[in-house]
Amino acid sequence: MIQTQNLRKSYGTTPALRGINLQVQPGELFGLIGPDGAGKTTLIRILATLLLADEGSAQLDHKDVVADYRAIRRSIGYMPGRFSLYQDLTVEENLTFFATIFGTTIEENYELIRDIYVQLEPFKDRRAGKLSGGMKQKLALCCALIHKPTVLLLDEPTTGVDPVSRQEFWEMLQRLKAKNITILVSTPYMDEASLCDRVALMQDGAILQVDEPDSIVNSYDKPLLAVKTANIYQLIQDLRQFEPAHTVFPFGEYVHLSLKSVVWPELIHGYLLDRGHADIEIKQAMPTIEDIFMEKSQV
Amino acid sequence: MSYVPMCLGNPGKKSYVPMCLKRKQDYKFFKINPMGTNKKLSIFIRKEFYHILRDRRTLLILLGMPAVLVLLFGFAISNEIKNADIGVLDYAQNDQSQRLTQRLSASEYFTLALPLHSTQEIEEAFRAGSIKMAVVLPPKFGEETARGLPGSLQLIADGTDPNTATTLSNYASAIIGDFLQEQQPLQQQPMVIQTEVRMLYNAGLKSVFMFVPGVMTVILMLVSAMMTSIAITREKEVGTMEVLLASPLPPPLIVIGKVIPYILLALANTAVILLLGTEVFGMPIRGNYALLWLECFLFVLTALSLGILISTRTDSQQVAMLFSLMVLMLPTILLSGFIFPIESMPLPLQVISNIIPAKWFIIILKDVMLKGGGMELVWQETLILLGMTVFFIALSVRSFNIRLA
Numbered sequence: 001m002i003q004t005q006n007l008r009k010s011y012g013t014t015p016a017l018r019g020i021n022l023q024v025q026p027g028e029l030f031g032l033i034g035p036d037g038a039g040k041t042t043l044i045r046i047l048a049t050l051l052l053a054d055e056g057s058a059q060l061d062h063k064d065v066v067a068d069y070r071a072i073r074r075s076i077g078y079m080p081g082r083f084s085l086y087q088d089l090t091v092e093e094n095l096t097f098f099a100t101i102f103g104t105t106i107e108e109n110y111e112l113i114r115d116i117y118v119q120l121e122p123f124k125d126r127r128a129g130k131l132s133g134g135m136k137q138k139l140a141l142c143c144a145l146i147h148k149p150t151v152l153l154l155d156e157p158t159t160g161v162d163p164v165s166r167q168e169f170w171e172m173l174q175r176l177k178a179k180n181i182t183i184l185v186s187t188p189y190m191d192e193a194s195l196c197d198r199v200a201l202m203q204d205g206a207i208l209q210v211d212e213p214d215s216i217v218n219s220y221d222k223p224l225l226a227v228k229t230a231n232i233y234q235l236i237q238d239l240r241q242f243e244p245a246h247t248v249f250p251f252g253e254y255v256h257l258s259l260k261s262v263v264w265p266e267l268i269h270g271y272l273l274d275r276g277h278a279d280i281e282i283k284q285a286m287p288t289i290e291d292i293f294m295e296k297s298q299v
Numbered sequence: 300m301s302y303v304p305m306c307l308g309n310p311g312k313k314s315y316v317p318m319c320l321k322r323k324q325d326y327k328f329f330k331i332n333p334m335g336t337n338k339k340l341s342i343f344i345r346k347e348f349y350h351i352l353r354d355r356r357t358l359l360i361l362l363g364m365p366a367v368l369v370l371l372f373g374f375a376i377s378n379e380i381k382n383a384d385i386g387v388l389d390y391a392q393n394d395q396s397q398r399l400t401q402r403l404s405a406s407e408y409f410t411l412a413l414p415l416h417s418t419q420e421i422e423e424a425f426r427a428g429s430i431k432m433a434v435v436l437p438p439k440f441g442e443e444t445a446r447g448l449p450g451s452l453q454l455i456a457d458g459t460d461p462n463t464a465t466t467l468s469n470y471a472s473a474i475i476g477d478f479l480q481e482q483q484p485l486q487q488q489p490m491v492i493q494t495e496v497r498m499l500y501n502a503g504l505k506s507v508f509m510f511v512p513g514v515m516t517v518i519l520m521l522v523s524a525m526m527t528s529i530a531i532t533r534e535k536e537v538g539t540m541e542v543l544l545a546s547p548l549p550p551p552l553i554v555i556g557k558v559i560p561y562i563l564l565a566l567a568n569t570a571v572i573l574l575l576g577t578e579v580f581g582m583p584i585r586g587n588y589a590l591l592w593l594e595c596f597l598f599v600l601t602a603l604s605l606g607i608l609i610s611t612r613t614d615s616q617q618v619a620m621l622f623s624l625m626v627l628m629l630p631t632i633l634l635s636g637f638i639f640p641i642e643s644m645p646l647p648l649q650v651i652s653n654i655i656p657a658k659w660f661i662i663i664l665k666d667v668m669l670k671g672g673g674m675e676l677v678w679q680e681t682l683i684l685l686g687m688t689v690f691f692i693a694l695s696v697r698s699f700n701i702r703l704a
Contacts, residue, residue: 073546080538080542082538086346093346
């Protein structure tokens with residue numbers, strides 16, 4: 001459904017994309033995972049026909065993003081990273097406006113947005129600018145969906161949204177997927193990766209790995225421990241000095257420590273005791289996407 | 300915008316493609332089902348009106364500004380002088396001097412503020428600001444002239460304000476000249492050339508006749524060029540332009556949809572200014588109303604095309620506003636002949652004034668409103684404006700970005 005071949009794009013001398021090759025299958029919920037500045041927005045904008053790549057090509061539904069941009073603009077739903085609806089128009093006015101410019105009506109495609117719109121309906125006469133963050137994103141999704149697109153391009157739809165709304169948002173995406181809409185969604189939240197069918201890990205304009213979330217996690221081959229002591233900051237400093245340590249980074253209340261080879265936990269315990277740590281807790285950890293990311297970006 | 304092909308020869312033939320759209324690309328530009336396009340345009344315009352109507356402060360400025368400006372120029376900022384305070388130092392104290400003093404104070408230009416008794420008092424009165432001009436009548440005033448000899452009197456004006464000083468002394472000289480002439484039988488007059496001055500089209504030299512066209516030009520420029528450039532860049536700044544571009548809306552429709560409400564607003568302002576000008580200040584409209592409105596509409600289009608051009612080159616409202624003010628408003632006010640006569644500018648500025656649309660529009664307005672001229676009088680200026688409009692629109696179409704950045 002979406003293909004890119006060796007996409008490159010620079011802003012001045014700063015490279016944003018360094019040769020992106022991507023294949024997204026029809027009906028797939030595909031995640032672009034990566035920190036800010038990884039190039040996610042640039043990639044999505046090129047696919048949405050809003051930016052021209054310096055090199056390489058991309059197709060949506062076999063239509064070229066440069067030559068057939070008009071056709072693509074008719075068939076995609078695009079939701080930009082920041083809230084881009086009319087703040088001084090009400091919920092209903094926004095939705096009617098976008099339905100009309102796509103040549104349709106709310107009634108015609110109500111089926112598709114009903115699940116989302118029922119939550120917005122009580123506020124339909126409220127100005128969009130006065131909605132909460134989560135509500136704004138739901139409205140934006142409605143507006144992007146109103147013309148029944150075959151491909152949805154969502155740029156960080158859950159950034160700045162509370163955890164409950166994020167959860168709800170992903171449930172909506174699952175339901176849309178069931179209606180056979182191909183969805184490309186970018187997010188900086190690593191924990192959202194597991195909600196996608198497949199993900200691409202992006203950093204510094206390059207794709208590190210593309211696979212199903214489980215396969216990515218299972219591909220992790222280093223011993224991984226979760227460590228906790230009374231002084232987390234000192235702990236990170238000390239573990240980074242620790243000879244067998246491969247990666248060290250904070251993960252919730254723990255510090256995730258991956259090792260170059262298997263090391264007895266007692267050895268680490270002793271090392272930390274020597275450094276004056278108290279309340280030491282060391283346990284086996286299950287790798288997550290974040291661990292993969294740290295691992296890949298270490299190289 | 301619905302595009303309906305005009306077929307003059309055989310209106311029934313559907314496959315007709317007008318000459319200007321022969322290139323495949325051009326045709327594609329407009330090839331959206333016309334019914335749907337109409338609907339899209341109308342909702343776009345409706346949306347634009349919501350923006351305008353819901354931004355109360357801007358709306359107030361847009362609608363109130365023309366009235367305020369016209370009234371301000373009409374009543375306060377006027378270079379006509381009425382009821383200026385003068386002082387008379389009368390050394391003669393005879394019949395003639397009394398009559399002249401009365402004559403001066405009877406005119407609408409002067410009010411006798413205080414009698415003066417010495418040259419010292421003149422200085423004091425000027426310093427205190429209680430008079431704008433002093434008239435000094437020498438002893439035995441009028442006696443020489445009665446005998447056919449040249450007489451004299453002195454006018455002292457406040458040179459800190461040269462314009463007022465000149466105007467006042469001119470008024471006074473004229474009144475005194477009239478007065479002297481009446482005092483003498485014609486046959487006794489020395490051989491002098493009598494200049495008969497007649498001010499065509501504006502016999503009273505009313506400044507209203509000057510500023511109504513000027514204010515109209517400034518307002519139309521402001522509403523059309525500045526407000527549209529701000530409105531379009533706002534979509535870029537807020538990010539909605541991104542969504543609009545990624546939608547199937549053709550870019551010309553986006554621009555037309557944004558511009559139409561401002562055309563209406565500008566025409567409403569034109570009506571307000573014309574109404575105030577004619578009803579409150581007695582400005583005549585001697586020419587054809589339809590022609591006048593057509594010319595206003597043309598100038599609105601010129602200004603809009605400039606506004607669109609600015610918006611294609613800028614990404615923020617602030618820059619668009621500054622740019623409009625500096626590049627459009629200042630020349631419109633200063634170089635159009637509205638405030639400073641073009642004839643008295645240094646040559647380089649005179650040359651530059653030719654590329655200011657406002658200059659031509661003011662000429663057109665004066666020709667139509669005051670001289671009562673028709674198309675035969677203003678066709679050159681109209682063509683120039685038309686040419687500028689086409690040029691700016693072509694330039695903005697070229698630089699309108701169908702993508703971001």
